[in-house]
Amino acid sequence: MSPIKVGLLGLGVVGSGTWNVLKRNADEIARRAGRRIEVVAIAVRDLEKARALVGDDVTLTxxxxxxxxxxxxxxxxELVGGDTLAREWVMEAIAxxxxxxxANKALLAKHxxxxxxxxxxxxxxxAFEAAVAGGIPIIKAIREGLTANRIQWLAGIINGTTNYILSEMRNRGVSFAEALADAQRLGYAEADPTFDIEGVDAAHKLSLLASLxxxxxxxxxxxHVEGITSLALEDLQHAQRLGYNxxxxxxxxxxEEGIELRVHPTLVPLQSMLANVQGAMNAVLVHGDAVGQTVYYGAGAGALPTASAVVADLVDVTRLQTAEPEHRVPYLAFQHNAMSDTPILPMDEVVSSYYLRLRVDDRPGVLADVARILAQASISIGSMFQEPAGEQADIIFLTHEAREGAINGAISQIQNLPFVQSAVTRLRVENL
Amino acid sequence: MSPIKVGLLGLGVVGSGTWNVLKRNADEIARRAGRRIEVVAIAVRDLEKARALVGDDVTLTxxxxxxxxxxxxxxxxELVGGDTLAREWVMEAIAxxxxxxxANKALLAKHxxxxxxxxxxxxxxxAFEAAVAGGIPIIKAIREGLTANRIQWLAGIINGTTNYILSEMRNRGVSFAEALADAQRLGYAEADPTFDIEGVDAAHKLSLLASLxxxxxxxxxxxHVEGITSLALEDLQHAQRLGYNxxxxxxxxxxEEGIELRVHPTLVPLQSMLANVQGAMNAVLVHGDAVGQTVYYGAGAGALPTASAVVADLVDVTRLQTAEPEHRVPYLAFQHNAMSDTPILPMDEVVSSYYLRLRVDDRPGVLADVARILAQASISIGSMFQEPAGEQADIIFLTHEAREGAINGAISQIQNLPFVQSAVTRLRVENL
Structure with missing residues (x-):
């Protein structure tokens, strides 16, 4: 089947991210979409710079x-942003x-x-998955995943800049002004951060989520739109003392009376999931009458996470243009005839870190013997502690990553040492 | 448009949950699906019990x-479970x-x-959204939301029974056997819990996620399937000391060599999101090359959460059967002609708890005056503390829920008290 033809408006951060994801994952995407997705024309500000990125096969204007x-x-x-040119071009494209x-939340919030x-x-x-919470498929979740529910409320950290600033204030004890300056220096906040810090960007997104x-x-x-510009560090600290972030x-x-629609700094319990969303990450909590609380978490901005959402929308539209209506979305995400025969690995090939616990006689040379066996199997130790257990002792190891086959071989040898008094306990550690 | 006709196989926990959600949210669902969804026939074990639930308009067999x-x-x-009758009936339905x-993960994992x-x-x-992680739309997220990505790995708590047991062991310091007995008494584990505690149920689900x-x-x-039956409490405790759950x-x-596919007890850092998933909740962390880490959290089982996923699938299929291909999924989740004109509330009508901070002169009667104003506005105080600030003092209140209009009125009055020395700080608290 011939590729579906795409035109890009804009080749900035998200535009070039989209270009790059479409290129590097072209095969994977075609396996899912059932058809290749090809960018054939791009509108840019700087033709020369664009040509250097996209090569000669794409029409530039x-x-x-x-x-x-x-x-x-x-x-x-449409990835140019703003609501003047973007609006004209989108309306003409539709016409x-x-x-x-x-990905333009300002455009959709207003028009x-x-x-x-x-x-x-x-x-x-x-399609506008990229307009809210970057790569998190929150729009699809609400629009399709939770269709059975009367959604009762939702609450989200949907602006990464402000969450970064608040995290810095709390973690480093700095003022808003200082945290903002740092965020600007590190690229988490724009030179003119008004839309972010005044809550406008979050309100754009929230108004879309409320509609959905x-x-x-x-x-x-x-x-109702309130930002964080007047938030005092001492209030963060008092909140903390009260058990809130x-x-x-x-x-x-x-x-019953209507719908609350509001953006503002909010105290949330320290143990809640939203309280623990750090830095520029986003998270949205949706409460439906059937499903209860669900949470969606991920990167809320950035070239590749936003491109992830843009391309997901492209695939949605492509599937719709392509497949028989009866199987627009393949059962297993990939097209029936695009299954791969990549083998499942035997467990010995799995790589992991490990937690090992040994009950041993408490006498000299024990640790040396165990350590030698691990070293011979090229297993390095991350941390270790020992504690008495009556006449004996427990030794606990955390290893660095190793093949499971190697660990199992080492354990067999350790098990045979004369001073080892019980089966070695072995658990896997994933430093997620 | 005439309703789409549905036949149910099974009216147990999930079956009756599905029946109930379809009934009570019928209008909301039709607004999203563009068509009503009507259960016309149900296969059950106990005709009399079923008749009492569903009334006379449904064919029972x-x-x-x-x-x-x-x-x-x-x-x-299909909500009967197992893989004998369920398999015959599903294959015949397809024929x-x-x-x-x-919702049958055992059936799909095997056949x-x-x-x-x-x-x-x-x-x-x-469609099988309900087969993995209950009401969390994790299948849709992977199948459609993350289509732009080469998915690199995923890791999930996808069995609520075992997570409940592990949470109890850790929080209450009880053994596996004790925690299991409690879980059975409270209905979190079945009389024969083998499939759950041996990791088989999780492996059924994982094999579907891996395909997606x-x-x-x-x-x-x-x-690779390993359960938690031999997990010792002391290992949980040692893990904790090392900074893991x-x-x-x-x-x-x-x-490069193939795909790891494994279920086993795993140490995860205490500060990670998965480490903090408590009780019978589920969470899945998916790592894509473009989007980075995303997390999906919610109830993994139960009548209504699972029904939420079943009905979402029903809506997906209904939309596919119904809408013009060009707009199978409505832009804003609801059909174009089903928009409601429910008003947006003014901020004064919002109900919230509040954090108030006052800088006051440190002299007798201050607290009494402030408390009187709050009481007159029917605002009750949750907690309060005071701390010195030079010659003056800061008083911090957490209120119970109140209308924002009432709070603002009270603040105006407090602000006018002669001993109040600065603007009152007011922040909203959501006990999510």
Whole structure:
């Protein structure tokens, strides 16, 4: 089957991430989509820089209209951001009968209702997984995974910049201003961080999530938006003393009277999952009446995580364009005829770290003998402690990574040492 | 549009959960699916008990074949479990050209390849979100949400019974046998818990996840399966001292040489997300080359969470049967013409708990005045502490839930008290 043809608008951070993911995972993606996905045209600001990245086979232009009106193109991917040019180009792409994939939360938060209405009119898809929480498939989870539920509320850390700043304030005891300056220096915050630190970006995303959860039009203008700029370090510290951490949350909740839609710094219990989301990571907690609480966690921004979501949308649209309706999504993610025969490894080939516990006679030379056996098997020890057990002693090891076959061989030898008094306990350690 | 017709096989825990969710959320589900979903026939063991639950409008039978051969039925939902009758009925449903939704991991782990091949032949769906991790949409996440990625590995707590037992051992310092007995008494473990505690159930699920992640046939027979029956409490304690918790994980990893596929007790760092999954909850960590680490958390079992997944699959199949191919999944989860006009609440109507901090002169009567104002506004105080700040003092309150309008009114009054020396700090608290 011929490849599906894609036009990109923008080749910045997310645009070039998308280009790179489509290139490097082309085979894997085609196995899942049932068809190759080919970028044939890109609108960019700097033609020369773009040419260096994408080579000679792709049409480059500085005018987005060239892309959205290109009759060869099936899907337009909008990654320029903002809501002026992006809006014109997306509306024209829809008018041209093309499917649209976008990562642009500002655009959809402000003009989503108009865009979705136009797309409905023309029977094209508008997919926007990348607009909220980067690579976390939260839109798909709400839109398709939790369809059985009346969703009661959701709360999320959906802005990485502010979560990074709050994590730094708490962990290092620095002020907001200091943490912001660090975040800017390290690239976690933009030169003009207003949209992030004032909560606007989170509110854009939240208004989309609320629509998905409750079936309401996008109503960003009605969201309550409060950022973290006036948050004092001492409040973080008091909160801690009370058993809370402070996070910038987007919260939306269905009540009998209406829907709460709000972004603000929020105390959350220290032991809750959201309280423990560190740095620039994102997490969304969704509460449905049937499923109860579910949590979705991952990188909320960055070239590749965002590209992951953009390309997932491309695959969704491609599957829809391609497969028989009866099996649009392959049962096992990959197409029936694209199964691989990669073998399952025998357990001896597994590589892991290990926890070993030995009951031994407490006398000189014991540790030396055990250590020698491990060394001969090229197993290195991460940490070790010994504690008395009556006349005897327990020795506990944590090893570095080793093949399970090697560990098992070493254990057999250790087991045969005269001073080993019980079966060696062996557990696997994964430093996730 | 006429309802889509569903036949249920089984009306046990998950079957009656599915019945109940379809009933109570019928409108919400139809708004998302674009069509009503109607159960028209059910195969049960006890006709009388079933009749009492479902009323008179549904055909009941004790023979599953009556359901799978019923020409009126579009989708068969298999919830009987096991792999003998379930297998016959599912294969016959497929032969009859019906779509199948199942929660049966044992069936798919053993006979999935045969079932998927038959379904492919007949161009019908076999959906099984409920087979792994209950209500967490982990299958959809891997199959559709992460399609851009080469998935490198995944690791999950995918058996609630064993996680409950391990949590009890660690938190209460009891032995495996004691924890198991408690779990059985409380209904977290079955009378014959073998499949759970020996890791077989987790391995069934893991073999399905591995197929989804890597595009390989289902190969349960090649999985390494180790349970928790011989896990000693002291090892949990030693692990803790080393900075680890012990969890029963299913792990699968793609290596150059092949794929690791294994279930066993595993030490994981105390600060990791999986280490902190408590009780019967499930969580799956998926690592993709583009997205990095993502985590999916929620209830892994139970009538309603599992029904949530069953019904999500029903909606997926229904959307596929119904919508124009161009918009199988509505942009905003609900159908275009089913948007509601529920209003967005003004912020004053939001209900929350609050954190208040006041800088006050340190003299008698201060607390009494503040407390009186809060009491008059019907705001009750959860906890409170005071600490000196030079000549003055800071008072910190945590309130119970109150309307934001009431809080703001009280704050205005407090602000006007002569001894209040700075703006009152007000933050919201969500006890998630």
């Amino acid at each position: 500085t005018d987005g209209m060239d892309v959205v009106r290109n009759p060869e193109i099936d899907i337009v991917v 041209q009968g093309k499917h649209v994939v976008t 989503g209702n108009e865009i979705f209405a136009a797309a409905h009119e023309r029977s094209v898809m508008v 959860a409750f079936g309401i039009p996008v109503q960003f203008s009605k969201a 402070i996070k910038l949350l987007g919260i939306t909740r269905a009540r | 004790t023979d599953g074949m009556d359901v799978v051969r019923n020409p009126e039925i579009d989708i068969v939902v 009859q050209g019906k779509h199948v939704v199942t 999935g390849n045969e079932i998927f091949a038959a379904a492919h032949e007949r161009s019908v769906m076999v 992640a890597f595009g390989i046939p289902v190969q349960f027979s090649k999985a 012990i969890k029963l994980l299913g792990i699968t990893r793609a290596r």
